[in-house]
Amino acid sequence: MNKTAEATCLCGKCSNCAVFNRTVCSVGSPEALAQLNRISHQRSYPRGSIIQAQGEAGDMVGNIVDGVVKLSSASVNGTEHIVGLLFPSDFFGRLFAEESRFSYEAATDVTLCLMNKPGFERFLIEHPAVEHEMLKAKLDELDAVREWAAITNGHTTMQRVATLLYVFSRRSINQHLDDGAQASSSVHVPLSRRDIADYLGTTPETLSRNIQTLARSKVIRIINAKQFQLLSMNELIRHSGESRADLDRIASV
Amino acid sequence: MNKTAEATCLCGKCSNCAVFNRTVCSVGSPEALAQLNRISHQRSYPRGSIIQAQGEAGDMVGNIVDGVVKLSSASVNGTEHIVGLLFPSDFFGRLFAEESRFSYEAATDVTLCLMNKPGFERFLIEHPAVEHEMLKAKLDELDAVREWAAITNGHTTMQRVATLLYVFSRRSINQHLDDGAQASSSVHVPLSRRDIADYLGTTPETLSRNIQTLARSKVIRIINAKQFQLLSMNELIRHSGESRADLDRIASV
DNA sequence: CGATAACTTGATGTGACTCAACTTAAGTGG
DNA sequence: CCACTTAAGTTGAGTCACATCAAGTTATCG
Numbered sequence: 001m002n003k004t005a006e007a008t009c010l011c012g013k014c015s016n017c018a019v020f021n022r023t024v025c026s027v028g029s030p031e032a033l034a035q036l037n038r039i040s041h042q043r044s045y046p047r048g049s050i051i052q053a054q055g056e057a058g059d060m061v062g063n064i065v066d067g068v069v070k071l072s073s074a075s076v077n078g079t080e081h082i083v084g085l086l087f088p089s090d091f092f093g094r095l096f097a098e099e100s101r102f103s104y105e106a107a108t109d110v111t112l113c114l115m116n117k118p119g120f121e122r123f124l125i126e127h128p129a130v131e132h133e134m135l136k137a138k139l140d141e142l143d144a145v146r147e148w149a150a151i152t153n154g155h156t157t158m159q160r161v162a163t164l165l166y167v168f169s170r171r172s173i174n175q176h177l178d179d180g181a182q183a184s185s186s187v188h189v190p191l192s193r194r195d196i197a198d199y200l201g202t203t204p205e206t207l208s209r210n211i212q213t214l215a216r217s218k219v220i221r222i223i224n225a226k227q228f229q230l231l232s233m234n235e236l237i238r239h240s241g242e243s244r245a246d247l248d249r250i251a252s253v
Numbered sequence: 254m255n256k257t258a259e260a261t262c263l264c265g266k267c268s269n270c271a272v273f274n275r276t277v278c279s280v281g282s283p284e285a286l287a288q289l290n291r292i293s294h295q296r297s298y299p300r301g302s303i304i305q306a307q308g309e310a311g312d313m314v315g316n317i318v319d320g321v322v323k324l325s326s327a328s329v330n331g332t333e334h335i336v337g338l339l340f341p342s343d344f345f346g347r348l349f350a351e352e353s354r355f356s357y358e359a360a361t362d363v364t365l366c367l368m369n370k371p372g373f374e375r376f377l378i379e380h381p382a383v384e385h386e387m388l389k390a391k392l393d394e395l396d397a398v399r400e401w402a403a404i405t406n407g408h409t410t411m412q413r414v415a416t417l418l419y420v421f422s423r424r425s426i427n428q429h430l431d432d433g434a435q436a437s438s439s440v441h442v443p444l445s446r447r448d449i450a451d452y453l454g455t456t457p458e459t460l461s462r463n464i465q466t467l468a469r470s471k472v473i474r475i476i477n478a479k480q481f482q483l484l485s486m487n488e489l490i491r492h493s494g495e496s497r498a499d500l501d502r503i504a505s506v
Numbered sequence: 507c508g509a510t511a512a513c514t515t516g517a518t519g520t521g522a523c524t525c526a527a528c529t530t531a532a533g534t535g536g
Numbered sequence: 537c538c539a540c541t542t543a544a545g546t547t548g549a550g551t552c553a554c555a556t557c558a559a560g561t562t563a564t565c566g
Contacts, residue, residue, distance in 0.1 A: 075403075083402050094392070096388070102396075131381065131388060146326070146336040149334075205523075249354070410553080446514095458555075478512075
């Protein structure tokens with residue numbers, strides 16, 4: 001894990017970046033990369049940090065290198081709703097707009113690759129190939145957000161919980177590749193119950209009840225608050241109310 | 254209303270297009286416009302038409318010229334959830350992907366400006382200024398979808414209904430400018446109760462009850478199933494659970 | 507004008523939120 | 537390193553908003 005703090009380019013060249021080949025940066029020419037190296041630097045934030053507050057005129061954008069960032073919207077009544085989760089290689093920040101409608105907050109300890117927003121905006125305009133990649137990424141994101149909206153709306157809490165567990169299990173396969181064959185049976189959800197509940201549009205109490213129900217019926221085993229073992233993938237899929245194909249499609253974004 | 258059916262370029266030049274200056278097309282050079290003219294044509298579809306089915310390999314993209322298109326996702330159990338509504342000047346179709354995850358369906362009679370997808374994709378790559386505009390539009394759309402997701406999740410049905418009515422009232426001001434001062438008091442919602450319910454994540458029954466409640470408490474007057482008069486804007490805003498500023502922000506997209 | 511669909515209204519059951527107590531985990535200072 | 541404190545998570549009881557099923561009413565269209 002990167003412990004870099006507030007230093008410019010401690011990550012070395014972008015070519016050493018842990019998430020480089022999964023970001024839009026990867027399509028840049030050597031000349032473009034050199035320019036990116038100049039305007040970017042890594043920085044770490046502890047869990048709970050507000051990276052950018054709702055409505056604030058953000059002057060930074062960048063990529064998640066490590067950790068999870070939550071994108072949330074706070075209502076007048078104090079309710080917070082998480083409208084998105086950003087994972088390593090995901091882009092964060094609101095390009096081409098004064099301020100962000102949402103707040104960016106570190107859901108875990110995170111390491112970011114930060115870039116000056118106006119600088120990166122200029123960079124994009126000067127490098128259409130990268131901007132093209134950014135458009136494709138945003139189109140994928142748009143589909144994913146809509147897909148998730150359809151899930152949180154038309155499904156029961158149990159279905160959402162099962163879907164989330166499945167998606168995180170797929171995600172951890174892709175990321176850690178820790179132990180090959182059995183990777184999918186172990187799920188790490190690095191979020192607090194409150195954050196998961198806010199993301200699923202429910203409460204920590206209801207969420208807890210559903211997780212315990214899944215455990216009682218031997219679909220999962222609770223290792224600890226953030227770690228689960230999948231005992232029956234088929235049962236989990238059944239509880240999700242989605243087909244396996246749909247789930248994989250959701251997980252792939 | 255345009256009655257054009259399946260004819261190539263009956264709209265004449267793009268410069269005669271009803272929605273031209275609100276679309277991404279408007280930033281194109283004269284040369285670009287000429288090219289757009291060649292690859293585009295208008296076509297009308299009656300209400301209920303499937304413009305593109307879910308999962309189908311769509312070969313068309315374009316702009317809505319008139320009417321409302323619903324973007325929906327059908328679940329395994331037959332439930333349909335509307336994840337987006339597209340209005341005149343909005344772009345439809347899934348660029349840079351084989352198939353669309355959602356179905357596009359005419360919620361009213363619609364007129365579209367259709368373009369061959371591969372052709373338009375090539376056009377975008379050849380015209381970075383237009384692609385840049387497309388990116389900006391998609392970034393706005395992303396914010397709007399997330400904002401709407403936060404509303405449908407954290408709010409009661411009454412709040413969603415009030416929000417929808419407010420948003421549609423603002424939208425009709427912008428579009429029709431029918432009678433200036435009193436424009437905002439008359440709201441036209443050109444969707445069926447079922448479509449509205451699917452969009453709000455509720456049922457036609459619950460929706461109807463809420464609308465009737467608003468009418469009984471003199472917040473609105475029901476002119477007919479699709480037409481309402483706003484009697485008390487302040488009360489409507491109060492029922493929405495949002496601040497006026499937030500509502501206007503939502504409506505502006 | 508009859509038939510079908512769209513919408514409204516009523517009665518009822520239930521999933522999930524709320525409030526509250528309890529248990530476990532995490533962090534802090536002596 | 538352990539007692540203490542505080543936060544995070546779980547479990548329980550009660551309530552309510554909303555979905556469901558069903559019947560009635562109003563539009564829409566051939």
